[in-house]
Amino acid sequence: MDWTALWLSLRLAGWTVVFLLPVAVIAGRALAYRRFPAKGLVEALVMLPLVLPPTVFGFYLLVAFGGNSPVGDLWQRLFGHQLVFSFEGLVMASVIFNLPFAIQPAQRGFEAVPVEVREAAATCGMSPARSLWRVELPLAWPGVMTAMVLTFAHTLGEFGIVLMVGGSIPGETRTIAIAIYDRVQAFDMQGAATMSAVLVGISLVTIALTYWLSARVGRRLS
Amino acid sequence: MPSFLSRRGVGAALAAGLVALCPLRLSADSEAPLIAAASDLQFAVTEVAEAFTAETGQAVRLSFGSTGNFARQIREGAPFEVFMAADEAFIADLHADGFTEGAGDLYALGRIAIVTPEGAALTPDANLDALEAMLAAGEITRFAIANPEHAPYGMRAREALISRGLWDDLQPVMVLGENVSQAAQFALSGNAAGGIIAYSLALAPEVAARGTHALIPEDWHEPLRQRMVLLNGAGPGAEAFYAYIQTPEARAIMARHGFSLPGDE
Numbered sequence: 121m122d123w124t125a126l127w128l129s130l131r132l133a134g135w136t137v138v139f140l141l142p143v144a145v146i147a148g149r150a151l152a153y154r155r156f157p158a159k160g161l162v163e164a165l166v167m168l169p170l171v172l173p174p175t176v177f178g179f180y181l182l183v184a185f186g187g188n189s190p191v192g193d194l195w196q197r198l199f200g201h202q203l204v205f206s207f208e209g210l211v212m213a214s215v216i217f218n219l220p221f222a223i224q225p226a227q228r229g230f231e232a233v234p235v236e237v238r239e240a241a242a243t244c245g246m247s248p249a250r251s252l253w254r255v256e257l258p259l260a261w262p263g264v265m266t267a268m269v270l271t272f273a274h275t276l277g278e279f280g281i282v283l284m285v286g287g288s289i290p291g292e293t294r295t296i297a298i299a300i301y302d303r304v305q306a307f308d309m310q311g312a313a314t315m316s317a318v319l320v321g322i323s324l325v326t327i328a329l330t331y332w333l334s335a336r337v338g339r340r341l342s
Numbered sequence: 343m344p345s346f347l348s349r350r351g352v353g354a355a356l357a358a359g360l361v362a363l364c365p366l367r368l369s370a371d372s373e374a375p376l377i378a379a380a381s382d383l384q385f386a387v388t389e390v391a392e393a394f395t396a397e398t399g400q401a402v403r404l405s406f407g408s409t410g411n412f413a414r415q416i417r418e419g420a421p422f423e424v425f426m427a428a429d430e431a432f433i434a435d436l437h438a439d440g441f442t443e444g445a446g447d448l449y450a451l452g453r454i455a456i457v458t459p460e461g462a463a464l465t466p467d468a469n470l471d472a473l474e475a476m477l478a479a480g481e482i483t484r485f486a487i488a489n490p491e492h493a494p495y496g497m498r499a500r501e502a503l504i505s506r507g508l509w510d511d512l513q514p515v516m517v518l519g520e521n522v523s524q525a526a527q528f529a530l531s532g533n534a535a536g537g538i539i540a541y542s543l544a545l546a547p548e549v550a551a552r553g554t555h556a557l558i559p560e561d562w563h564e565p566l567r568q569r570m571v572l573l574n575g576a577g578p579g580a581e582a583f584y585a586y587i588q589t590p591e592a593r594a595i596m597a598r599h600g601f602s603l604p605g606d607e
Contacts, residue, residue: 187418187419188418201421202418202419202420205415288407289376289403289421290403291403302406304527305384305406305523306385306523306548307526
């Protein structure tokens with residue numbers, strides 16, 4: 121059992137959630153309430169990582185963040201190491217790749233907030249920020265919560281992108297999914313079986329927790 | 343406090359936050375030098391690294407993959423400190439482009455072998471006669487080699503099959519592993535008639551338990567001159583490991599795993 125790899129995957133998933141929570145709330149709310157030109161295009165862009173093979177995405181990340189790119193070069197000068205093949209690079213890739221999993225459920229959550237309620241909040245003199253915090257978020261919370269748990273669970277299962285931009289570096293980019301792949305190649309079926317079972321367990325618990333939480337929240341609100 | 347933030351909600355958020363707020367970089371483990379090693383070294387170099395750690399107390403971090411992929415990743419800035427390639431041409435290119443400290447050292451000469459899974463109809467022979475006969479009879483379902491686009495052991499397997507005149511006939515049943523370890527995995531999974539892999543892998547107990555092998559004549563392909571090099575920015579730990587690979591202790595381990603050693607042949 122490669123505990124370093126499991127811990128790395130959990131940290132990757134945790135950081136991805138931290139970065140995507142505000143994005144999901146702001147973007148999900150905007151997409152739910154606002155009408156603007158090319159809204160369909162923006163929604164399509166958000167959903168794109170869902171249908172694109174991770175290899176396509178990994179390829180563009182290598183080109184965009186690689187050592188020869190302006191972004192990669194800037195990162196190298198700021199932090200003294202490469203962005204690709206580093207944990208930070210994985211976090212960045214993971215944040216972008218999880219956009220649909222974070223924004224979509226949050227958007228559905230905000231769409232479920234009745235327009236009359238929002239108008240009532242505004243009529244009572246609530247500022248938009250106060251309305252978001254006291255009225256909309258409490259109602260949209262199941263959607264946002266689902267978004268975060270899906271993001272967390274999906275990050276644990278990420279494989280293709282990590283393989284392309286990670287390089288299987290122990291303690292840095294060798295996630296649990298990559299470690300399982302490596303164990304199979306080393307004919308260590310026992311190790312692969314243990315890690316796979318642990319991953320199945322964690323994923324199941326995570327998702328069961330969302331259903332339980334959103335059911336509770338739903339009951340209390342109704 | 344808004345009503346939706348129940349105690350449990352706060353608890354879950356805190357748990358996620360705690361996981362996340364651990365430092366982005368793991369400092370303790372990143373001290374160990376990072377070694378990129380060709381997949382044929384999967385078992386040999388793991389053993390060398392264990393012996394090195396036992397003797398010096400210094401841990402190393404090993405990453406196995408295809409030589410061509412590692413060469414590409416090193417060019418893109420991967421932080422490896424030692425590169426143990428399966429073919430010296432990749433080292434020469436990296437050296438010419440300024441990615442290495444010096445031209446490196448030859449550390450082993452590899453061989454290829456045909457392997458078949460336990461209980462398969464195909465019995466491996468050095469001349470590949472059984473393979474030819476079964477292929478002619480249409481009885482070969484799948485045959486695995488490493489991807490000859492970027493894996494040296496795949497390139498040598500292709501050369502051997504071309505020189506034996508079987509390459510074209512094998513095309514319809516060929517499956518390609520991303521590296522030679524994966525090719526071995528495919529060959530011995532029971533879903534293929536067999537494959538051509540590194541002799542060093544065929545000898546490993548984990549692999550030998552699953553199949554039988556025969557060494558392929560070395561004049562059928564270009565030699566597998568395996569060269570290693572210290573990459574730019576290699577630390578003292580990496581230098582110590584690099585030196586250790588050339589000691590008699592490490593060479594004995596490599597020899598036991600089926601490699602010929604430079605200076606011995």
